[in-house]
Amino acid sequence: MLRSNGGVKARDGGLGALTNLSANAKPAPTHLKAHRMDEKRKHPRTEVNQPGYVSSGGSVMHCVIINISPEGAAIDVENPAFVPHRFRLVLANDSSVVHECRVIWTKKNRIGVSFVVTA
Template sequence: MKEKRKYPRAEIDEPAYVSSGGSVMRCVVRNISREGAAIDVDNPAFVPPRFRLVMAKDPSIVHECRVAWIQKNRVGLTFMSSDMGS
């Protein structure tokens, strides 16, 4: 299968949180790159289309995300640019 990503993904295993509208759900980041990530969640039905991914080790690291795909309990994310025009 041909690699379609612009940036290589780093395989990691770090706890994080899906945060949206005041609700928070635990997840595990399985891989990450400059453009996106893949996370594992208990129930992907509760993952909103857009949310913030907050890293548990360093809560100052926050990514604005949108869901790109879902396969079983794994969710692929695309990071959205937070610096709109600046």
């Protein structure tokens, strides 16, 4: 018999008890979350905190490159709403370094991007 009790579901009896522990679940400690996130990356990120530019369609916006790897970066911008889904990331200290980017996630003013391989 399946019964529901305020978000917790249980099946009475036997070894086949089905339990949804979402009501009792606690968030993982922050250090574990970061570790899991790092496990998804093929290459570790290097903290750089360097100025850069988001460039798209003739528009340019200042950003700060927080960290970078061969496959992506995290940047801080003043207003993420003005950053297009695809853009070029240009290093302010060396404008010959340009990465084609695709936005993967946004959290407040920070944007995570992956570098798009162009043929």
